[in-house]
Amino acid sequence: MKRLTLLATLSLLAWPAAATPEEGLSAIGDLGQLNGQALACGNMSVASQAKKLVIAHAPKTRNYGEVFEEQTNAAFLRQGKDHAECPTDEDFAGALRSLSNRLQVALPAPPQPSPPPANQAAGR
Incomplete structure (x- = not known):
């Protein structure tokens, strides 16, 4: 019984801790910093990727957008x-990867709906 309790305790400690709302806002803020720098530097590809990450991960609330x-x-x-x-x-690519990883933990993206099968899409 003690082994089972120990195993359960260790399993819980090994499980990644749930991210707090502050961690999510911090990651979105850092992504905004990267986006602004990319825009100022004329790197539209990075700015576009940053915006895609925000759209995919951030809750659609005023606070996150602001x-x-x-x-x-x-x-x-x-x-x-x-x-x-x-x-x-x-x-820029390294910073995007790092922020993408942070966002996966802090604000996991909801699953994307599957596109309709080709035969259904063509029949419309």
Whole structure:
């Protein structure tokens, strides 16, 4: 019995902790920062990918949208004001991967609906 209790306890400790709402907002804010920097640097591909991540992961609430927009604007203005060097494509890609992983934990994307079978889509 003690082994079973120990095993159950260890299993719970090994299970990833549920993300808090603050972690989700933080990840969305960081994604907004990346989006603003990408826009200021003219990297529309990264900005597009950042927006897709927000759409896929963030709850459709004003709070999440405002955090993303505020951080986007702040990063865009800071990049221009500081005349900072733009990150390389590899740096942007690494940051996107990292944020995507954080979002998967903090705000898992809901499953996407399956497209209708080809024979049903053609019959419309």
